Amino acid sequence: RGRWPSVVVVHGDSDSVFGGPSMYLLPLLVTLATSLETNDCNVLDFGAKGDNKTEDTKAVQDAIHQCAGVNGGVVVLPSGLNFLLRPVLILSHTTLQIDGNITAWPDHITWPNSTTRVCPTTPYGLPRDKIQTAPQLESLLSAGNSTNITIRGEGVIDGQGWRWWPLRWRPPGDYWHNCRPSLLEFGRRAPFYDSGVSNIHVSGITLKDSPFWTFSARMMDGALIDNVKVYTTGCGYNEAPNTDGFNIQGQNIIIQNCRVRNGDDCVPIMPPTRNVTVRNITCECGNGLVPIVWPAMSASGEGGDIQDVLFDGAYLENTAMAVAVKSLPEFVGRVMNTTWRDIRIKNVAQAIMINVYNQNFDKGDSKLRHVRSEVGISTISSIKIQNVTGSAASPGKINCDPDMPCKDIDMVDVNVQTHGTYTCHNVMNINSTRCQPKPCA
Numbered sequence: 079r080g081r082w083p084s085v086v087v088v089h090g091d092s093d094s095v096f097g098g099p100s101m102y103l104l105p106l107l108v109t110l111a112t113s114l115e116t117n118d119c120n121v122l123d124f125g126a127k128g129d130n131k132t133e134d135t136k137a138v139q140d141a142i143h144q145c146a147g148v149n150g151g152v153v154v155l156p157s158g159l160n161f162l163l164r165p166v167l168i169l170s171h172t173t174l175q176i177d178g179n180i181t182a183w184p185d186h187i188t189w190p191n192s193t194t195r196v197c198p199t200t201p202y203g204l205p206r207d208k209i210q211t212a213p214q215l216e217s218l219l220s221a222g223n224s225t226n227i228t229i230r231g232e233g234v235i236d237g238q239g240w241r242w243w244p245l246r247w248r249p250p251g252d253y254w255h256n257c258r259p260s261l262l263e264f265g266r267r268a269p270f271y272d273s274g275v276s277n278i279h280v281s282g283i284t285l286k287d288s289p290f291w292t293f294s295a296r297m298m299d300g301a302l303i304d305n306v307k308v309y310t311t312g313c314g315y316n317e318a319p320n321t322d323g324f325n326i327q328g329q330n331i332i333i334q335n336c337r338v339r340n341g342d343d344c345v346p347i348m349p350p351t352r353n354v355t356v357r358n359i360t361c362e363c364g365n366g367l368v369p370i371v372w373p374a375m376s377a378s379g380e381g382g383d384i385q386d387v388l389f390d391g392a393y394l395e396n397t398a399m400a401v402a403v404k405s406l407p408e409f410v411g412r413v414m415n416t417t418w419r420d421i422r423i424k425n426v427a428q429a430i431m432i433n434v435y436n437q438n439f440d441k442g443d444s445k446l447r448h449v450r451s452e453v454g455i456s457t458i459s460s461i462k463i464q465n466v467t468g469s470a471a472s473p474g475k476i477n478c479d480p481d482m483p484c485k486d487i488d489m490v491d492v493n494v495q496t497h498g499t500y501t502c503h504n505v506m507n508i509n510s511t512r513c514q515p516k517p518c519a
Contacts, residue, residue: 118175119145120154121161128159130181135164146172150226155180155233165190165216165259170224176231176283182218182238182261186245186289189259190216195266197257198375199250203408206377212253217263217294222273229262234284237261239321240311242289243341246319255320261288265296265328274328276300287311291322292340298328308338313363313396315341322346323364329353340364344397345389348372349382349411357390365398366426369413371405371434371456381411381456388417395424399431399474401463405456406436407479414460423468429494430466430474430517432458432484458484466492473515475501476508489513 119141122128126137138153138161145151150171155161157177164183168174183189191213200210218237221227237259245254262285266273274297284307285292292308295301303324312318318341324333327348337360338344344361347354347369356367367389373380394400400423403413423429434456458478473496478484483504492513502508502518510517 117145118152118154120156122156126155126159126161128156128161128178130160130162132162133164133183134161135166135183138163138166142166142169142172142174146170155231157233163218166219168219168221168224168227168229171226173228173230174219176229176233176235179233180218180235182236182289184238184241186242192216197253199253199256201252202376203378203406204376205379206375209375209377211375212257215257215259217260219261220263221275222264222266223275225276227264227275227277228279228281229283230279230281232282234286235261236286237288237292239287239289239318243312243318243321258290258320260291260294261285262292263294264298264301265294273297274299278302279304281305283307284309287318288321290320291325293324293326294322295324295326295328295331298326299330301328301331303331303333303336305335307336308340310340310363312341313339314398315364317341318363321364323361324356326354327351331355332357334358336360338362338364343368343370344394346370347384347387349384351382351384352386354387355390356388356392359389359392361392361394361397363396366394366400366402366431367392367418367421368399368402368404369416370403371409371411371413373409373411378408379410381405381409383412383414385412385415387415389419389421390417391420392418393422393424394426397423397426399428400426400470401429401466401474402431403433403458403461404431404436405434407434407456409456412457412459414458416460417462417464418466419462419464421463421466423466423470423494426468426470428472428474429468429470429496430463430476430492430500432461432487433475433477434458434479435477457482459486461487463487463489463492465490466494469495472496472498473500473517476503476505476518477501478504480504484508487517489517492517 124137126134146169159178195214196211197214276299278301310318323338339362343365369384485506
């Protein structure tokens with residue numbers, strides 16, 4: 079069996095994303111090139127049992143080591159079996175063919191810590207030298223400093239997050255808030271983005287009940303995520319906290335034909351990031367499609383830019399928000415050249431939520447100045463919101479910094495069945511056409 083080929087991403091110009099003469103061209107073109115034939119490594123041949131009782135971590139890791147190499151290989155987890163795993167490291171030039179199921183080791187007490195990475199155990203927004211840390215719990219499946227990785231199949235990867243979620247509300251709260259393991263992690267999320275990945279293809283699988291972020295990517299360059307389902311048995315933050323769907327940072331990334339039901343952000347995009355397309359996606363229960371100016375380790379005075387992002391075709395139901403940008407006053411960065419178009423919503427709390435004071439602050443301008451930190455300003459500009467229809471409890475808010483207002487926001491055909499009007503603070507050059515209710519009137 080030949081391994082899946084590398085993902086080669088060809089950039090379109092900015093007009094192809096944002097509606098110029100080349101608007102009918104795909105903003106990112108992904109070519110799948112042919113590759114050399116490689117051998118299969120069936121994990122059963124390495125001692126795996128697949129009985130959901132015997133730990134199969136060593137057998138799966140041994141199969142990956144055997145198949146990895148210049149020409150790569152296909153590691154097969156056959157159908158009809160359930161493989162019980164602790165953390166496994168995926169190497170370059172490897173395809174995981176997941177036709178059976180994977181279940182995470184059930185005991186969080188014996189879940190391994192990272193020997194190289196840490197996570198913050200103090201609240202958001204402190205200077206880096208004031209942040210206290212602890213060892214990061216390893217993700218179930220992860221890859222770093224690697225290239226040409228494919229994960230495909232019809233299997234389910236079950237993180238048994240319901241065993242972990244109640245810990246979020248127990249002491250020490252900040253530890254359990256930040257340090258729980260992700261289900262699938264590419265690159266390393268903290269404290270530094272120093273372990274990137276490239277040419278990644280993930281398709282077909284279901285990611286169920288992650289303890290923390292479901293799909294995490296840092297320093298990802300060139301990726302296609304297609305037809306992946308994210309599912310949590312808990313609905314919303316109180317039931318499945320921090321279970322982000324696709325939490326990504328990098329460049330040249332396509333996420334398409336995916337469905338997310340979770341307890342936090344559906345597709346959060348973190349800085350620095352550029353050239354991302356998210357299309358034909360469904361979000362339920364959590365938050366929306368949201369660029370977030372939020373630095374590693376949540377350190378004040380840090381952040382980065384998010385630019386050239388397209389959300390094209392989405393359905394959101396029972397989420398806290400739909401179209402969104404958020405930050406905190408302590409963080410520094412820019413969100414620009416970002417478009418949402420053809421968005422359908424049903425029973426969301428806020429249709430639009432653009433807020434540099436996190437997602438819930440809704441006070442007057444004097445209060446905004448009162449909470450503002452002197453070390454950080456997030457700026458939001460060149461935003462397009464087109465063809466948003468459906469129902470929401472509130473149209474939402476656009477709350478920006480008084481010293482750096484949001485500007486150049488274009489809203490066309492944004493028609494929401496709702497009550498009330500938008501809450502707006504510090505917004506310049508907002509243009510609306512055929513919108514109901516009228517934004518920032």
